[in-house]
Amino acid sequence: MDDKVVSRLTEICGADDVITDPQQLRTYECDGLTAHRCSPGLVVLPRSAEQIAAVVAECAARQVPFVARGSGTGLSGGALPRADGVLIVTAKMRRILAIDPASRRAVVEPGVTNLAVSKAAEPYGLFYAPDPSSQIVCSVGGNVAENSGGAHCLKHGFTTHHVTGLQIVTPQGELTWLGDGTGAAPGYDLVGAFTGSEGTLGIVTKIVVKLTPIPETVTTLLAAFTSMGAGGAAVSAIIGSGIVPGAIEMMDALAIEAAEAAVACRYPEGAGAVLIVELDGAEADVARETAAVREICEAEGAYEIRAARDAAERAAIWTGRKSAFAAVGRISPAYIVQDGVVPRTALPKVLDRISELSAQTGIRVANVFHAGDGNLHPLVLFDDKAAGEQEAAEELSGAILDLCIEHGGSITGEHGVGADKSRYMPKMFGADDLDTMQLLRCAFDPAGLCNPGKVFPTPRLCGEVPGVRHAPHPLVASGVIDQF
Amino acid sequence: MTPPDSRTTARAVPAELASACTQVALASQADAIAGRAARYLAAPASTAEAAAVLKAAADLALTVVPRGTRSRLDWGRPPSACDLIVDTSRLNSVLEHAAGDLVVSVQAGVQLADLAEVLAKAGQRLALDPPAGGTIGGVVATNAAGPLRFRYGAPRDLLIGITIVRADGTVARSGGKVVKNVAGYDLGKLFAGSYGTLGLITEATFRLHPKPAAAATLTLDCPDPQSAQAAAQAMASSPLAPSAIELDWPSAAAPLTVSVLLEGSQDSVTDRTGRMRALLEDQATARDTVSRGNAPTDSGTVLRVAFWPGQLASVLDVIRMTGADEGLDPAIGGSAAAGVLHVRLGAAAPAANVARFVDALRVGLGSPAEGADDAVRLLPSPASALVLEAPPNVRAAVDVWGPVPGLALMHAVKDQFDPEHRMSPGRFAGGI
Ligand SMILES: Cc1cc2nc3c(=O)[nH]c(=O)nc-3n(C[C@H](O)[C@H](O)[C@H](O)COP(=O)(O)OP(=O)(O)OC[C@H]3O[C@@H](n4cnc5c(N)ncnc54)[C@H](O)[C@@H]3O)c2cc1C
Ligand SMILES: Cc1cc2nc3c(=O)[nH]c(=O)nc-3n(C[C@H](O)[C@H](O)[C@H](O)COP(=O)(O)OP(=O)(O)OC[C@H]3O[C@@H](n4cnc5c(N)ncnc54)[C@H](O)[C@@H]3O)c2cc1C
Numbered sequence: 001m002d003d004k005v006v007s008r009l010t011e012i013c014g015a016d017d018v019i020t021d022p023q024q025l026r027t028y029e030c031d032g033l034t035a036h037r038c039s040p041g042l043v044v045l046p047r048s049a050e051q052i053a054a055v056v057a058e059c060a061a062r063q064v065p066f067v068a069r070g071s072g073t074g075l076s077g078g079a080l081p082r083a084d085g086v087l088i089v090t091a092k093m094r095r096i097l098a099i100d101p102a103s104r105r106a107v108v109e110p111g112v113t114n115l116a117v118s119k120a121a122e123p124y125g126l127f128y129a130p131d132p133s134s135q136i137v138c139s140v141g142g143n144v145a146e147n148s149g150g151a152h153c154l155k156h157g158f159t160t161h162h163v164t165g166l167q168i169v170t171p172q173g174e175l176t177w178l179g180d181g182t183g184a185a186p187g188y189d190l191v192g193a194f195t196g197s198e199g200t201l202g203i204v205t206k207i208v209v210k211l212t213p214i215p216e217t218v219t220t221l222l223a224a225f226t227s228m229g230a231g232g233a234a235v236s237a238i239i240g241s242g243i244v245p246g247a248i249e250m251m252d253a254l255a256i257e258a259a260e261a262a263v264a265c266r267y268p269e270g271a272g273a274v275l276i277v278e279l280d281g282a283e284a285d286v287a288r289e290t291a292a293v294r295e296i297c298e299a300e301g302a303y304e305i306r307a308a309r310d311a312a313e314r315a316a317i318w319t320g321r322k323s324a325f326a327a328v329g330r331i332s333p334a335y336i337v338q339d340g341v342v343p344r345t346a347l348p349k350v351l352d353r354i355s356e357l358s359a360q361t362g363i364r365v366a367n368v369f370h371a372g373d374g375n376l377h378p379l380v381l382f383d384d385k386a387a388g389e390q391e392a393a394e395e396l397s398g399a400i401l402d403l404c405i406e407h408g409g410s411i412t413g414e415h416g417v418g419a420d421k422s423r424y425m426p427k428m429f430g431a432d433d434l435d436t437m438q439l440l441r442c443a444f445d446p447a448g449l450c451n452p453g454k455v456f457p458t459p460r461l462c463g464e465v466p467g468v469r470h471a472p473h474p475l476v477a478s479g480v481i482d483q484f
Numbered sequence: 485m486t487p488p489d490s491r492t493t494a495r496a497v498p499a500e501l502a503s504a505c506t507q508v509a510l511a512s513q514a515d516a517i518a519g520r521a522a523r524y525l526a527a528p529a530s531t532a533e534a535a536a537v538l539k540a541a542a543d544l545a546l547t548v549v550p551r552g553t554r555s556r557l558d559w560g561r562p563p564s565a566c567d568l569i570v571d572t573s574r575l576n577s578v579l580e581h582a583a584g585d586l587v588v589s590v591q592a593g594v595q596l597a598d599l600a601e602v603l604a605k606a607g608q609r610l611a612l613d614p615p616a617g618g619t620i621g622g623v624v625a626t627n628a629a630g631p632l633r634f635r636y637g638a639p640r641d642l643l644i645g646i647t648i649v650r651a652d653g654t655v656a657r658s659g660g661k662v663v664k665n666v667a668g669y670d671l672g673k674l675f676a677g678s679y680g681t682l683g684l685i686t687e688a689t690f691r692l693h694p695k696p697a698a699a700a701t702l703t704l705d706c707p708d709p710q711s712a713q714a715a716a717q718a719m720a721s722s723p724l725a726p727s728a729i730e731l732d733w734p735s736a737a738a739p740l741t742v743s744v745l746l747e748g749s750q751d752s753v754t755d756r757t758g759r760m761r762a763l764l765e766d767q768a769t770a771r772d773t774v775s776r777g778n779a780p781t782d783s784g785t786v787l788r789v790a791f792w793p794g795q796l797a798s799v800l801d802v803i804r805m806t807g808a809d810e811g812l813d814p815a816i817g818g819s820a821a822a823g824v825l826h827v828r829l830g831a832a833a834p835a836a837n838v839a840r841f842v843d844a845l846r847v848g849l850g851s852p853a854e855g856a857d858d859a860v861r862l863l864p865s866p867a868s869a870l871v872l873e874a875p876p877n878v879r880a881a882v883d884v885w886g887p888v889p890g891l892a893l894m895h896a897v898k899d900q901f902d903p904e905h906r907m908s909p910g911r912f913a914g915g916i
Contacts, residue, residue, distance in 0.1 A: 098859035102717060102794025103823070107859045125721060147666050160670070161641055165863060170893070178890045181863050182823050184638070184790035186870045187888040187913045188682075188897060189627070192640055192673025196666050206862070216723035236584060242607065242694035242749075282723050284755040285748065341662045345584035373664040374585075410665035417667055428667055429657065436648075436656035437669040439900040444893065455668065 001041040012054045019043035031074040040081030045092045049205035057173025065449045068203045070139030076418025078198045096120045104211045110141025110204045126211035129156035141204045147196030149414040151247040154372035160195040165208035171445035181208040199451040201444040215280035219290045220308040222317045223275045223297040224268035231273035232348040234300035235371045246280040248372030255324045255366040262327030265320030268304040324368040332381035336397045340404035341413040344374040375413035422457045504536035518562030522569045529574040531686040539653030547906045550680040552622030559872045561884045564910030572621050586692040592621030592685045609695040611636035621685045627677030631728035634822040640676035645689035651902040663691050680908040682901045696747035700757045702768035703743040709800035715742040720821040724756045731820035735813045785874040787827040791867040792860050802848035810837040839881040845869050885913040
C-alpha cells in the first residue's frame with residue numbers, strides 16, 4: 001500500500017483505527033466463506049460517516065479500490081478484501097442513534113448488529129423483522145448490502161421491505177441521503193436499488209429501519225413424515241389453504257441424523273422428513289391456524305405432531321433445525337453449503353432429482369431448507385482427503401444450481417453472489433440483462449473502485465473454487481451463532 | 485386506435501416505425517399529453533415488438549412516452565417533448581398464474597381490474613388498490629398504492645421480477661419468478677416509480693396473497709389531529725394485523741375520522757373486530773368499506789404528502805394552517821399510519837395561492853415540530869409534498885416535485901439508462 005495513502009488515512013482515522021501490521025491484516029482475509037482469501041492492503045476502522053467519506057474520497061483521488069466489511073459473516077465472499085485496496089470495517093460504528101416508537105422507525109449506524117436493533121425496540125413492543133440466523137453478530141449494514149432474509153421472512157419480508165432511508169458515502173466520497181425515512185420519498189427508489197447491491201454501489205453510513213409490533217402469540221409445530229414427498233405435499237397444502245405461517249422449515253433424514261448426533265434433538269424416530277411450522281399473530285388466529293395446519297399435516301400422512309407450549313419447548317424444536325449446518329460437520333469431514341431457490345411447487349421434483357444425482361454420484365446430500373419460500377440449502381458432503389472428491393462435490397453442487405435455474409428459480413436466495421457465484425450469473429441472466437444492471441453500477445461507481453470484481457462475472461474470476469467448508473464457521477463452532 | 489386528424493395526416497409514419505410494429509399510426513390531437521402534441525402512436529403486442537419500436541425510435545431520434553389507460557397520464561410534469569407514444573393496450577395477456585406458488589406474470593398493459601378477476605378464481609389477489617386502477621405498467625411506473633399500502637406496501641414491495649425495454653431497444657430482465665431471490669441488482673425497484681423516464685416496462689411478475697374471505701371496517705370520529713394520531717397509532721401497533729388505516733378529513737369544518745380495515749377468515753375478522761373495538765374504547769362505528777379518502781374527484785390539484793407516521797398530528801396542523809393562510813380549505817385523506825396523505829384543492833383555488841401553499845407546506849413539513857422525536861431530526865428533510873394532479877395554470881406556477889433526496893445520483897442513473905434523454909423527457913424530478 002502506497003505510503004501516502006497510509007499516512008492520509010491515518011490522519012483521517014487516527015493511528016488506533018488503522019491496521020497495517022501483516023499479522024493483524026490477515027485476520028480480515030476472508031468472510032464467512034473461507035475458501036476465498038486475500039489479505040487486505042490496509043484496514044481502517046472509522047468511527048463516523050464523515051471519516052468514511054474522507055477515506056473514500058482519498059481512495060477515489062488515488063484510484064485505490066476499497067471494500068466495506070461489517071461483521072464478516074457473509075457466505076459468498078462479498079467482503080473479500082483486495083491486496084491492493086483498503087478494507088473499511090464498520091465495527092466501531094455501533095450506535096443505535098434513535099428509536100421513534102410513534103413512527104415505528106429506528107435510525108442506526110451500519111455496524112450495529114441485527115439483534116441489537118430488536119433488543120433496543122423491545123421495550124416499545126416492537127422488533128426489527130428480518131432475522132438472519134447470524135443475527136447476533138451480523139451487521140445491519142451487511143444486511144442492507146445482502147438484502148438478508150431469515151426463517152421468518154416468509155411472512156414478514158426481507159431487508160428491502162424494512163429499510164426506508166440510507167445515508168451513504170458514494171464511491172466518489174460524497175455523503176448523501178437516499179430516501180427520507182418515509183418509504184415514499186419522491187424520485188427514483190434508490191434505497192430499493194441500493195439494497196442487495198452487495199457493497200458495490202457505495203458504503204452505508206446510517207440506516208432508517210421500520211419496526212414491527214411483536215406478535216401477540218407464537219406457536220411452533222413439529223410434524224414428522226416418512227418421506228420428503230409427503231412433507232413437501234404438506235407444505236403446498238398449507239400455503240394453498242391461505243395460511244401464511246411465520247416460517248416453514250424442512251429437514252431430510254440425513255440432516256436429522258446429523259442433528260441427532262450433534263445435539264440429540266430427539267425428533268420422532270424413523271422420520272424421512274420433519275417440518276417445522278411456526279404461526280404468529282393474534283391469539284385466536286394462531287389457535288385456529290394451528291388446528292388447521294395440524295389437520296393438513298395429518299391428512300398428508302404426518303405420523304407424529306408436536307406442539308410447543310412454551311418458549312423452552314419451542315427452543316427444543318428449533319435446536320435440531322438450527323444446529324443442522326454445523327452438525328453436518330460431525331458426519332462428514334468437509335461440505336459445501338449451497339443456496340438456491342425454486343418455486344415452492346417444484347420442490348418435490350427438485351428434491352427427487354437431487355437424491356437421484358446423489359445416488360448416481362455416491363455423494364451424500366443433506367437437505368435443510370426454508371420450505372415456505374422454496375429456498376434450498378443442500379449440504380454436499382465429501383472427504384477432502386480423498387482424491388477427486390472435492391471436485392466431484394463441487395460439480396454436484398453446481399448441478400443443483402443448474403437444477404434451480406432449470407425450474408425457473410434463482411442461484412441465491414439469501415447468501416448473495418459475491419465473489420463466489422458471479423460465474424453463475426450468465427446462466428441465470430442474459431448478456432443484455434447483466435449489461436443493464438451494469439448501468440446502475442456505472443451511475444454510482446464509474447471508476448469501478450467500490451468492491452470491484454463482485455457480483456458480476458469478469459474473466460479474472462473465472463475458474464474460482466466454490467465455497468468449501470471444512471468445518472463449521474468459527475462462530476457456529478464456538479456456539480455464538482446458529483446457522484440455518 | 486384514434487383516427488389521425490387533418491393536421492397530422494400530412495406527415496407519414498416513418499418506414500422504420502411502420503416495419504417495427506403491426507400497429508402504428510399518426511397521433512391525433514386527442515393523444516396529446518398534458519397539452520403536448522404527439523406525432524406517432526405505436527401499440528406493440530409483445531416485448532419483442534416493443535423492442536423493435538424503441539430501436540426504431542432510437543434510430544429516428546424520437547422522444548417517447550409510454551401510455552397505459554391514460555387515467556392519470558397528465559399528472560406530474562408535462563413531458564418536454566413527445567414524438568412517439570407507446571401504447572400498452574395490446575400488451576394485455578396474463579402470461580402465467582402459478583397459483584400454487586402465489587405468483588403471477590403479466591404483460592404491462594393488463595388492467596388491474598382484469599387481473600383481479602383472473603386471480604380471484606384461484607382465491608388470490610395482488611394486494612394493490614390504487615384509487616384509479618389503471619394498467620400494471622402505469623401502476624408500477626408510478627408506484628401507485630391505495631389503502632392496502634399499510635400492510636402490503638407499494639408495487640415495489642410486491643414486484644419480484646420485471647422485463648423492460650431500454651431507450652435503445654435493449655430488452656433486459658431482473659429478478660425472476662420466485663419470491664426469494666438476491667441474484668443481481670433489483671432493477672424492479674428502480675423502475676417502480678420511474679414514470680416512464682428510464683424505459684418501457686413490458687412484463688412484470690408479482691408475489692400474490694390469499695384473497696381474504698371476510699373484511700370489516702371500523703371508523704372512529706376524532707375531535708382533533710392529536711386524537712387522530714393516537715387512534716392511528718393504537719391501530720397500527722395493535723397485534724390485530726390491520727390491512728389499512730385510513731384518515732378522512734374533507735374540510736376544516738368537517739368531521740375528522742380514522743378507519744381501520746381488518747381482513748381474513750370470517751371467524752378471525754369477527755374476533756379481531758371485537759377486540760379492535762374494545763381497544764378503541766367502544767367508540768368506533770362499523771362501516772361497510774374503508775373510506776377512499778384519496779380517490780380523485782374533480783380537476784383540481786392533488787398533492788401527495790409523505791411523512792413519518794409519528795408526525796401525523798403536526799402534519800395535519802401544518803396542512804390546515806398553511807391552507808388557512810392562503811384562504812384554502814383542502815380535503816385531506818390517505819394512509820395515515822403508513823405516512824402518506826393526499827391533499828386535494830378544488831379547481832377554483834387561485835393558482836398563485838396554490839403555489840404559495842405548496843411552497844409554505846414544504847417549509848412547514850421540512851422542520852419537524854418542537855418536541856418531535858430525535859430520530860426524525862437526523863434526516864435532512866423527513867417529509868415531502870409532491871404535486872400529482874394540477875390544472876395547467878397551477879402546474880405552470882408550482883414546483884411539481886420539490887426537493888428530492890439523492891437527486892445527483894438520479895441524474896447519473898438517467899444518463900446511463902437513457903443517455904439521449906428521449907424517454908418521457910422533463911417528466912421527472914430535477915427536469916429528468
Ligand atoms: C452462521 C451463519 C448463518 C447465516 N444465516 C443467514 C440467514 O439466515 N439469512 C441470510 O440472509 N444470511 C445469512 N448468513 C449470511 C450473512 O450473515 C448475511 O449475509 C449478513 O447480512 C452479512 O452481514 P455482515 O455484517 O457479516 O456483512 P459482511 O460479511 O461483513 O459483508 C457482506 C457484504 O456486505 C457489504 N457491506 C458490509 N457492510 C457494508 C456497508 N456498511 N455498506 C455497504 N456494504 C457493506 C460487504 O462489502 C459485503 O459485500 C449467515 C451467515 C452465517 C455465517
Ligand atoms: C406523475 C404521476 C404520479 C402518480 N402518483 C400516484 C400516487 O402516488 N398514488 C396513486 O395512487 N396514484 C398515482 N398516480 C396515478 C397512477 O398513475 C394511476 O393509478 C395508474 O398509474 C394509472 O395507470 P395507467 O395505465 O392509466 O397509466 P397512465 O396514466 O397511462 O400513465 C401513468 C404514467 O406511467 C407511465 N407508464 C405507463 N405505462 C408504462 C409502461 N408500460 N412502462 C413505463 N412507464 C409507463 C406513463 O408514461 C405515465 O408517466 C400517479 C400518476 C402520475 C402520472
